Amino acid sequence: MKFARLGPVGHEIPTVVDGDRHLDLRPLTSDVTGDFLAADPVSRVSAAIEAGRLPELDVDGLRIGAPIARPSAVICVGMNYAAHAAESGAAPPEIPIIFLKTPNTVVGPDDEVMIPRDSVKTDWEVELGVVIGTRTAYLDSRDQARAHIAGYVVANDVSERTFQLEVSGGQWSKGKCSFGFSPTGPWLVTADEVDPDALSLRSFVNGEPRQDSNTADMIFPVDEIVYQLSQYMTLEPGDLILTGTPEGVALSGRFPYLAPGDVVEIEIDGLGRQQQVFTAWEPAS
Numbered sequence: 238m239k240f241a242r243l244g245p246v247g248h249e250i251p252t253v254v255d256g257d258r259h260l261d262l263r264p265l266t267s268d269v270t271g272d273f274l275a276a277d278p279v280s281r282v283s284a285a286i287e288a289g290r291l292p293e294l295d296v297d298g299l300r301i302g303a304p305i306a307r308p309s310a311v312i313c314v315g316m317n318y319a320a321h322a323a324e325s326g327a328a329p330p331e332i333p334i335i336f337l338k339t340p341n342t343v344v345g346p347d348d349e350v351m352i353p354r355d356s357v358k359t360d361w362e363v364e365l366g367v368v369i370g371t372r373t374a375y376l377d378s379r380d381q382a383r384a385h386i387a388g389y390v391v392a393n394d395v396s397e398r399t400f401q402l403e404v405s406g407g408q409w410s411k412g413k414c415s416f417g418f419s420p421t422g423p424w425l426v427t428a429d430e431v432d433p434d435a436l437s438l439r440s441f442v443n444g445e446p447r448q449d450s451n452t453a454d455m456i457f458p459v460d461e462i463v464y465q466l467s468q469y470m471t472l473e474p475g476d477l478i479l480t481g482t483p484e485g486v487a488l489s490g491r492f493p494y495l496a497p498g499d500v501v502e503i504e505i506d507g508l509g510r511q512q513q514v515f516t517a518w519e520p521a522s
Contacts, residue, residue, distance in 0.1 A: 238279050239424040240269050240388070242302040243294070246345075249302035252294055253282050254424060260291035268306045269425065271475030274370045274387040279427050302345045304390055304425040305368055310476045311338040311419060312466060313394060315409065317456050317481025324489035333457050333465050336409040338394075338419055343477065346422035346511030350395060352497060353415045354518040358398035359495040362482035363440040363448050363503035365433060366392035367459055368425055373472040382463035387474070388427040391508045393420045393440075393501065394479050398488055421477070423509040431507065433459040440485065441502040447492060448503075450483030457481075 242249035243259065251262040251269045265285055266273040285291050315334035316322040322329045344350075352359045370387030394413070401412025433452060440448040452458070457465070462480055466472060487494045495501070497517035504510035 238282060238427045238430065240278070240427075241304050241422070241424050242269055242306070243296055243299040244302065245300060246302070250294060253286070253291065255286060259294045259296050260286065261294045262291065264290050269304060270306045271309070271473055274368065275474040278387070279429060300345060301347055301423050303343050303421040304423065305343070305421070305475055305477065307340050307343060308475045308477045309340065309473050311340060311342060311479065312470070312476065313338055313413070313479040314457065314462055314481045318450060318454050318483040319456060320454070320484035321482055321486070324484050324486070329456055333462060335466070336413065338410065338479075339414045341416055342414060342419035343421050344417045344419065346391065346420050346509070348417060348420060348513065349516050350417045350420065350513045351516050352495065352518055353397055353400070356397050356399070356518070357494065358487070359515065360396045360398055360487045361440055361442065361447065361495065361501045361503070362394040362396060362486055363438050363505070364392045364394045364479045364482050365436060365438065365452055365505060366390040366421060367433070367463065367478040367480060369472045369474055369476040369478070370428070371474055373463065373467050376464050376467040379460040379464040382460040383428065385463060385472070386428045386459070388425045389431045389433060389508055390421050390425050390477070391423070391503060391505045391511055392477070392479050393503050393511065393513065394482060395419070398494070419479070420511055420513050422511060426508050436505050436507065438483065438505045439503065442492070442495070443500055448483050448485030452480075454483065455481060
């Protein structure tokens with residue numbers, strides 16, 4: 238099952254994708270929130286479709302928003318592909334490297350992304366996103382992780398490398414938290430339809446290939462990530478976990494960093510494709 242949110246910023250309409258149709262979920266929920274995801278959404282939505290309770294939505298001209306309402310947390314795993322660690326000049330980690338992004342980095346998959354003021358090293362990162370479905374803390378085994386996952390999304394972990402690495406003070410989040418730095422979607426695909434350990438993921442800049450890998454190459458797979466995070470924090474329904482990016486980013490030195498007018502496209506098989514135009518910084522109106 239695929240959930241999406243369509244409409245202007247702050248006024249997105251929750252929908253379920255049913256073939257070529259988008260069905261309005263508002264008879265069931267005001268939004269794709271953590272509460273909705275924690276309450277057996279697949280069964281509830283299936284029953285509502287069968288009963289004819291969900292009207293079809295005219296989607297012509299509607300913006301695609303992030304498929305989850307603003308999460309309480311965005312938790313990220315760094316250097317989770319060995320080749321990306323190597324291109325970053327680091328050895329593969331022995332335990333997951335964790336950093337945080339602010340919730341207001343989460344925007345629609347095709348929204349414009351503004352390059353931060355004074356940035357010269359804005360970078361792209363295609364990543365598999367994991368959306369939590371039930372409160373998760375102190376899992377006893379990795380085998381318990383899947384029961385806590387609502388679904389999966391495409392995400393671009395946009396990064397500013399000077400902020401992240403050169404003026405970081407030892408923490409990466411300075412380079413990760415500019416507004417709009419986590420384009421997400423177009424859909425949340427529910428966990429019952431996804432094998433997170435065998436997904437191809439790719440990125441392109443101005444139509445030229447950059448990243449091309451598979452989640453099978455992760456150092457720490459999804460189950461391990463959720464298990465490990467649960468030992469240090471409580472994950473809430475609707476929280477978003479970004480699971481790391483493969484090699485092929487500008488940090489490698491093989492490609493230029495992003496400039497105004499550049500177009501980034503990223504995709505993951507079965508989870509959809511997104512595209513952002515990167516724009517020059519402008520002061521807020």
